[in-house]
Amino acid sequence: MVSADDPQTLPHAFLTAARAHPDVPVIFHGAAYSETVSLADLVDRAARCAAAFLSLGVQPGDTVAIQVPSRIEGVIAQAAAVLAGAVLVPVVPVYGPHELGFILRESRARLLVTPDRWGRRDYLADLHRLGGCPDLSSVAVIADSVPQGYIDFGQLVKGSEPLATPVTAGPDDVCLLVYTSGTTGQPKGVQHTHTTLLAELRTRLTGVSSDSVILAAFPSGHVAGTLALFRMLLQGVPHVVMEAWDASTAARLINEHGVTATGGTPFFLTTLLDLAGEVCVSTASAAPACRRA
DSSP: OOOTTSOSSHHHHHHHHHHHSTTOEEEEEOSSOEEEEEHHHHHHHHHHHHHHHHHTTOOTTOEEEEOOOSSHHHHHHHHHHHHTTOEEEEOOTTOOHHHHHHHHHHHTEEEEEEESEETTEEHHHHHTTSOOOTTOOEEEEESSSOOTTSEEHHHHHHTSOOOSSOOOOOTTSEEEEEEOOOTTSSOOEEEEEHHHHHHHHHHHSTTOOTTOOEEEOSOTTSHHHHHHHHHHHHHOSOEEEESSOOHHHHHHHHHHHTOOEEOOOHHHHHHHHHHHHHHHHHTTTTOTTOOOO
């Protein structure tokens, strides 16, 4: 885990944790897949992706936007942006072309990483409705078959050697730009440095022991999802990452993997409690003491 004596930038903290806990498993669960990788493998793929980002012309301080659900490619891309010395701009997956276009222009993103589809959403179709994004020079797409004119994200990672050392960054350099929802006006980009993020993460790494198993359920793109991603790379304990929230699936994963802790909004808890209540009602004849509150 990160301590006051650990490196003062996120890239070095990621690499330190991966060296200390190389075999810790990270399980990614989606509607149609489940994949388990080691922490060392995850960081290695991120280092390959970081080298690929640099080969595309991404320079230290450039902004890289990632609009990917909570799946392994999204984690790799977000960690890679930080390792490459870029400013990570996570984008909520449900944002449409209006919101995405605004963020790309406002942040002056040089590179965008996106899937071709997710559920019913056609991200590539949305790209044609963004409007002008003059700073955007490359779009890397996560897909089995990537259309001409886009970069194949999978091949980008596989075809690169790992970045030998992270791009030099200072503790007070900006490394994360998170946009507010814009409820009362235009979204605002909130800047975070390595120092501010590590200070926040250190306060949240307490209470975790070597036998902890964490369920990561916050959506990617949200600041809480980004903090959960960073904690996953720093804590050195097993994580189960849900692509999208579903109470029944969460309950099954909690039981299957022996989850000891998670975090979420009240909605996460209430849907789990509702599910528990329904189970109690359905089994009341067999367990008279079980009643819905």
